[in-house]
Amino acid sequence: MQAKRMNPLRRFFAIRGMGSAMIAFAALIVIYVVFGLREPNVFSPVNIQNLLRSMSKYLIIGIGQSYLLITGNIDLSLGSVVGMSAMISATLMTHGTNPLLAALIALLACLVIGLINGLLVGKAQLPPFIATLGTMFTARGIGYMINGNRNTDAIASGIGKEAGDAFQNFFYYGRTLGVFNTFLVAVVVFIIFFFLLSKTRTGRHIYAIGSNVDAAKLSGVSVFATTTKAYMVSAFCAFVVGLILCAQAGMGNMEAGNMYEMYAVASGVIGGISPLGGTGLLLGTFAGAAVWQTLENGLNMIGAQVGLQRIVIGVIVVFAVLLDVVVRRGTRKRIK
Amino acid sequence: MGDLIVTMEHIDKSFPGVQALKDVHFELRSGEVMALLGENGAGKSTLMKILSGVYTRDSGSMHIFGQEQGDLTPRQAQALGVAIIHQELNMCRHLSVAENIFLGREQTRLGTLSNREMEQEARRILADLKIDLDPHKVVGELPVSKQQMVEIAKALSTKARVLIMDEPTSSLTSREIDDLFRIIRELKAKGCGIVYISHRLEELKYIVDRVTIMRDGQFVSSMNYADTTMNEIITAMVGREIKEKFPRVESKPGKQVLQVRNLNAGRMVRDVSFDLREGEIVGIAGLMGAGRTETTRAIFGADAKQSGEIILDGKPVVIHGVADAIRAGIVLAPEDRKKDGLCTKLSIRQNIALPNLDMLCNRFGVVHRTKETAMCDTAVDNLMIKTPSVDKDVATLSGGNQQKVVVAKWMARNSRVVMFDEPTRGIDVAAKVEIYHLMNRLKQQGMAVLFVSSEMPEIMGIADRIIVMCDGRITGELPAAQATQEKILTLATRFETKVAAAANQ
Incomplete structure (x- = not known):
């Protein structure tokens, strides 16, 4: 009575969300090659390096937002938490705090925002759009106030040039084995959360509540705990990106991470993470962040205006979701 | 027949505006199939949702395997060995068959999901049930009858000793019903107690040992299936006198x-x-x-x-x-x-006008206010809708008056x-x-x-x-x-x- 086993290739594509992730990768290759043919410098090793570094931020925040999108929620506070992380860690460092301790304190602050999001959405059942809109303003406000409503001085002014350089190199300017550290940080974050999402019980529950919250509840899944974990992941990702921005500038910028919550949605959605919940792979988010940065990079290299870049991103995001909606409608019809 | 494994006594439960259960008794023994029967809204599903931890009771006592139970959560009920197959399908459409079967009780090793073990286990459960399904399949892509079988497999995989089936056959094919009945007989032989809710009275004779009949949220009777007849069951199900007055108007049907x-x-x-x-x-x-x-x-x-x-x-x-x-x-x-x-957030006026805007607007699409007022006033008068003004929100009206507004929407047209x-x-x-x-x-x-x-x-x-x-x-x-x-x-x-x-x- 055993059902036939599928061959490996079909099994690979039978993984839910793999189809859209692969479409995003295919789009990535096409976009890259098209730009490369117009502007050979796109293929240059230096450009590839820069591309990998610039996509890293969007990959990390994309991962955080993907966790929420898969649960059927959203985290609008993501970008503000990025800013808060940058401002807290930079302010502490300008006062001479050890970078490690400064980062730890910033992390705790970010996780508190994640926890509050979880309480508001998972426990108080506020609409996630509203709850995280509130924490978005709050976190940005905290970021402003940390250093008295102004950007910080150079972090080197507090912790000294040596430590400042070390911090900046670790997160932005340095390389390991020829690859920018920023990208390596992104890869580590990716691996951790890829594992959490695809291999653990928490990950399974994240998909379950996004797919059918009632079924999950009746199966004994704690919606509150799962939602909160997803918001904590998002806050953690924002924290990491905050450090990267701080390292890049060598100081804390009050507007750091502005709009990043939306960039994060774009990365996820281009990669096939359904904004309606229940499906999507972080592999897709990876492709989505890469597609976006390749586009921006390519358009830059051929000298297109910033305005045009934004329009192209806008069209691609809508197109990706349209694809998702059409595919879903298709499956539903087949079931009937 | 075995020992009593479930006893529910004096169970009350009300929802806003309705008393769903009133002083209900229910008993289940091991190794029996108990049919729980009643008309729509008799309270069968509500009672079973209390037993399985979905709802909590207002008052009354509940013993499961001889132990007094307080308010249960679905997870606690599951741990006690009570599993329920809900009437409405409760599956995560995006997850696979195996993932749905193990949802909420995933097996892990060192924090990592033991997917292979769970798949094998799912395969074994499905094979036991003679269900031809790949555990890898995504549930949303299965036909409804197969989804129902997954739900059954999920309940059985918890090694439940009290199994509640709420209309399990409604979407099954005859072969699948055969399989289900075979499974029920096997479970019975193993000493499980099964509560079987179904409107398909003709199914009862194949599997049922006893019947409990409910009506209007109350317990009516309980008896051995062998000692009763279909007519008796139907009479007990409907057996209420017609209390309300119905104002019948005679008129000659025309063409x-x-x-x-x-x-x-x-x-x-x-x-x-x-x-x-x-x-x-x-x-x-x-x-x-x-x-x-x-x-x-x-x-x-x-x-x-x-x-x-x-x-x-x-x-x-x-x-x-x-x-x-x-x-x-x-x-x-x-x-x-x-x-x-x-549209509960709109006024009576806006609701009544909504389907009639074609008659109320001029050719530029501007609503003719006097016409609108006239239409709404006529409707309110004709139907005797109790409201101080047509500009009140419909949400402020009583249920009956809201119903009249729904009708009023259509009265303006012929x-x-x-x-x-x-x-x-x-x-x-x-x-x-x-x-x-x-x-x-x-x-x-x-x-x-x-x-x-x-x-x-x-x-x-x-x-x-x-x-x-x-x-x-x-x-x-x-x-x-x-x-x-x-x-x-x-x-x-x-x-x-x-x-x-x-x-x-």
Whole structure:
């Protein structure tokens, strides 16, 4: 009575969300090659390096937002938490705090925002759009106030040039084995959360509540705990990106991470993470962040205006979701 | 028969506005199949949801395996060995069969999901049940009957000793029902207690040991299946006297207004044909899920139909959407007022005007305020809607008055056919009577009225003719004078015989 086993290739594509992730990768290759043919410098090793570094931020925040999108929620506070992380860690460092301790304190602050999001959405059942809109303003406000409503001085002014350089190199300017550290940080974050999402019980529950919250509840899944974990992941990702921005500038910028919550949605959605919940792979988010940065990079290299870049991103995001909606409608019809 | 494994005593449960359970008793022994029977809304599902931890009771005591239990959560009930297969499918469509079976009790090793083990286990459970399904398959891509089997497999995989099945066969094919019955017999032999809720009374004889009958949220009786007859069961299920007064108005049915011919729309409307006459009220009776709502929606054009003809005043009308039906003069007051019938955040005026804006606007699309006011005032007067002003939000009205607003939406047009879906659900007795008067008034004005109701006394009291549906088909038609509750229930449970094969075992 055993059902036939599928061959490996079909099994690979039978993984839910793999189809859209692969479409995003295919789009990535096409976009890259098209730009490369117009502007050979796109293929240059230096450009590839820069591309990998610039996509890293969007990959990390994309991962955080993907966790929420898969649960059927959203985290609008993501970008503000990025800013808060940058401002807290930079302010502490300008006062001479050890970078490690400064980062730890910033992390705790970010996780508190994640926890509050979880309480508001998972426990108080506020609409996630509203709850995280509130924490978005709050976190940005905290970021402003940390250093008295102004950007910080150079972090080197507090912790000294040596430590400042070390911090900046670790997160932005340095390389390991020829690859920018920023990208390596992104890869580590990716691996951790890829594992959490695809291999653990928490990950399974994240998909379950996004797919059918009632079924999950009746199966004994704690919606509150799962939602909160997803918001904590998002806050953690924002924290990491905050450090990267701080390292890049060598100081804390009050507007750091502005709009990043939306960039994060774009990365996820281009990669096939359904904004309606229940499906999507972080592999897709990876492709989505890469597609976006390749586009921006390519358009830059051929000298297109910033305005045009934004329009192209806008069209691609809508197109990706349209694809998702059409595919879903298709499956539903087949079931009937 | 084995020991008592579940005892529920003096169980009360109320929801806002309704007492769902009143002083209910229930007992289950190991190694028996207990049929829990009753009409729609008798409280069967509510009682079982309390036993399985979905709802908490207001008062009463509950013993499971001899142990007194407080309020349970679904997880605690599961841990005690109580599993429930819900009537409405509760699956995560995006997850695979194996993932759904193990949802909430995933096996892990060092924090990592043991996918291979769970898949093997799922494969074994499915093979045991002789269900031909790949555990990898995504549930959303399976047909409903297979999804139902997954739900059953999920409940069994918890090694439950009390298994509750709420209408498990409603979407199964005859072969799958055979399989299910075989599984039930095996579980029984292993000493499990099984609660079996079904409207398909003809299934009972294959598996059931005892029956418990509920009515209007109360316990009626409990007996051995062998000691009773189908007639006794039906009588116990319906056995209430008709208390309410039904203001019947006699009028001579005139010429035919609406003819529905061989209407097909999905699984729930199959080959439906009937006629409506001028000045006549026709009721559609049937159990939950008989396809009554779906029939009205298909006629109204709210759902797509596959085939069939709708003839209005002798002329075929083409209805592709709601707008076509409204223009032709066929209107529907839907079952769920708040969801489908009214925009609850808008005023009475806005609600009444909404479907009539074509008549109220000038050619630039600007609403003619005086015309609108006149229309709303007439409607409010005619239907005696109790409100200080037409500009009050409909949400502030009582259920009965809200229902009148739904009807008022359609009164401004010269509609020929008015369909009501459960018009008196959730409104008090006085308001009910007003709705009956309203239907009578429409009837006297020469309209054809069709109404769906789950309350048999109401159908028998108001309708001139009763159409009974079961499982998407019309199974009979009775003039009001000849209708009895027993006759209606017999027709309403006349399922196509799916269990013939099981009988041969």
